[in-house]
Amino acid sequence: MSGTLAPDLIHRFTQLVGEKNAIQAEADLAPHLAENRGLYKGRSSLLLKPGSVDEVSAIMKLATETRTPIVPQTGNTGLVGGQTPRETGGDVIVSLERMNKxxxxxxxxxxxxxxxxxxxxxxxxxxxxxxxxxxxxxxxxxxxxxxxxxxxxxxxxxxxxxxxxxxxxxxxxxxxxxxxxxxxxxxxxxxxxxxxxxxxxxxxxxxxxxxxxxxxxxxxQPLGHQVAFAGLASVEDALALFELAARLCGTCLTGFELMPRFGVEITARNIEGVRDPLAGQHQWYTLIDISTSDSADSAERMMTSLLEQGFEAGLIEDAAIAASVQQQKALWHMRESMSDAQKPEGGSIKHDVSVPISKIPAFMHRADAAVLAAIPDARICAFGHMGDGNIHYNISQPIGADKAAFIGRWREINTIVHAIVLEYGGSISAEHGIGQLKRDELASIRSPIEIDLMRRIKTSFDPANIMNPGKVLAIS
The missing domain is CATH 3.30.465.10 (Uridine Diphospho-n-acetylenolpyruvylglucosamine Reductase; domain 3)
Structure with a gap:
């Protein structure tokens, strides 16, 4: 079904949740129609807010009966358009915001x-x-x-x-x-x-x-918690430091984040309250998080030992240990704000990829060279979860470049970066999903039998193809 919803169908859906929970006003619908980065903006004339599982069930029964496409939506924070209705205008959004207990x-x-x-x-x-x-x-x-x-x-x-x-x-x-x-x-x-x-x-x-x-x-709850921020000369040193941390800390190593100099600079510049805790400049940074089950002293001893051995091995150029819970939160705030810090810098082409941890340095060097060959003045902001191989390989536009023209090269740059990811046995989607953004690419990189099995599962559960159609798989 496409186009606008018939008034009698809107009425039938509205009866299931009540007038106040059936949203039709354009101003109230608007926040639910666009993906956070602005890559996708759809149309819908109805958003339903069920208050119980039975109401969700009633909505789905009516949707199947009338072959009405349904788009589930929770916080609308997704980054691949999976929660965004299509441009056709016939999708009904089902929001679970009332079911929040x-x-x-x-x-x-x-x-x-x-x-x-x-x-x-x-x-x-x-x-x-x-x-x-x-x-x-x-x-x-x-x-x-x-x-x-x-x-x-x-x-x-x-x-x-x-x-x-x-x-x-x-x-x-x-x-x-x-x-x-x-x-x-x-x-x-x-x-x-x-x-x-x-x-x-x-x-x-x-x-x-x-x-x-x-x-x-x-x-x-861990009884001991310690966070440190270290400056390093290279991504190879970061990998060696991670290996050292994993060996010394074992399961107590709860976070190991990798950040480039450019990322730290723009986060300190664009995010209120963020500052670089180190006096000098370094090419790369790691945020190390340790949690222990016995005491705060044990976490502190473990972190101190790790940093001392990192210095002795020539891996760390400078480091700072958080002296309070507030400082721990401040360090994590820097890392978690790095994506938002790119917005004031203009257009940003983003990748959510993963590669085997041992291949991260090689991937970084290959991807950097390929991207800079395509866009010589691009500013690369590659950061992420080094401990699990997930890198947010983001690229900010050159200073003074036209934002629309830069974003227009999204698919081209994705193709370049993803090809290198696949060469190293990685994944083009580590944690953001497929949605609309990577749907067609998924079909081209997975084997025919994998795609066929996915389609069989989809068809078995959803023979009418009303459940978030156009996402993950292309099924007509």
């Missing part, structure tokens, strides 16, 4: 059950109130929601120690395109009873169903 928390079993629309920061706070930790941490955690985190298999800054959302989820509740409700809210760490349906929905970007609830894994 923490349903239950069991600190003994270390599990928390949340609605799909629960805000990530609220889940973190609920866990903290029980002296527990929910470790997923994202720059958008104040607005992104659990359903979207699961639908994109979000990673964030703590994947090194805790894994991504697939590892942080034990069970799901999902409303299927037919309106059927699958209650898979199991709290078990061991359950080998048939196919793992949970894993089909995690990372599916809303193309197989709407995640309305989840059982999330919690962890004990």
């Amino acid at each position: 923490i349903r239950d928390i069991d600190p003994v079993a270390n599990v928390l059950i949340a609605d799909g629309g629960a805000i990530l920061a609220d889940v973190q706070k609920a866990a903290e109130a029980q002296q527990r930790l929910f470790p997923l941490s994202l720059g958008s955690e104040g607005s992104c929601r659990i359903g979207g985190n699961l639908a994109t298999n979000a990673g964030g800054t703590a994947v090194l120690a805790y894994g991504n959302m697939r590892q942080l989820c034990l069970g799901l509740e999902v409303v299927l395109p037919t309106g059927e409700i699958w209650n898979g809210l199991r709290r078990l760490k061991k359950d080998n009873t048939g196919y793992d349906l949970r894993d089909l929905f995690i990372g599916a970007e809303g193309t197989l169903g709407i995640i309305t609830g989840a059982v999330l894994r919690l962890f004990p």
Whole structure:
């Protein structure tokens, strides 16, 4: 179905959630129609805000009956257009913002059950109130929601120690395109009873169903926590320092972030309250995060030993250890603000890629040379989670360049960078998903059997193709 929705159909959908929860005014719809970076802007004449699983089910039953396309949306913080309606105008947006409760928390079993629309920061706070930790941490955690985190298999800054959302989820509740409700809210760490349906929905970007609830894994709050910021001469030194940290700290190494000089400069320049904690300039920087289960002293001793050995090995040029919780947060704020810091610099062509950790230096050098050959004055801001191989290889426009012309080369530069990523056995999407942005590229890089299997799964769950159509897979 495309075009505008018929008035009688809008009326039928509205009856399911009530007038105040069926949004039609253009001004109220506008924030839900555009992707955060402005790459995609769709059309829709109706946004529904169900307040219960039964209401979501009723919406999906009517959608299947009338073959109305449905676009699930939670915090609308996605970066590949997966949550954005199409330009055709016939999609109905289903927002889970009213379904935002923490349903239950069991600190003994270390599990928390949340609605799909629960805000990530609220889940973190609920866990903290029980002296527990929910470790997923994202720059958008104040607005992104659990359903979207699961639908994109979000990673964030703590994947090194805790894994991504697939590892942080034990069970799901999902409303299927037919309106059927699958209650898979199991709290078990061991359950080998048939196919793992949970894993089909995690990372599916809303193309197989709407995640309305989840059982999330919690962890004990660490008693010791230490953060340091180190300046280095090369990305090779950063890799060697990571190897040293992994050997000395083991599972206590909870974060190891890589940042370039340009990234630190623009973040200090463009983000209020951010400053470079080191006196001199360095080509590369690492943010090191250590958490221990026994005491604050143990975390401090471990960090001190790591930095001392890093200096002795000639890997570290300068370093600073956070002296307070406030300073720890300030260092993380710098890293998490690096993407936003690029906006005042003009256009930015972005990549969310991963390569084997040992290949990061080689990838960086190859990609830098290729990008600068195509755009000689481009300013490269490659940063990310060195501990899991996820690099946000972003490129800011040359100073004084035309922004539109620069952004117009997005596909060209993506093709260059992604080709190098694939040469090193990497992935073109590490944690942001496929959405609309990488849909066609996915079809070209995955084997025919993989694409065919994905299509069979999609068709089996959603034979009417109403569930977030046009995302991940091209199915007519």
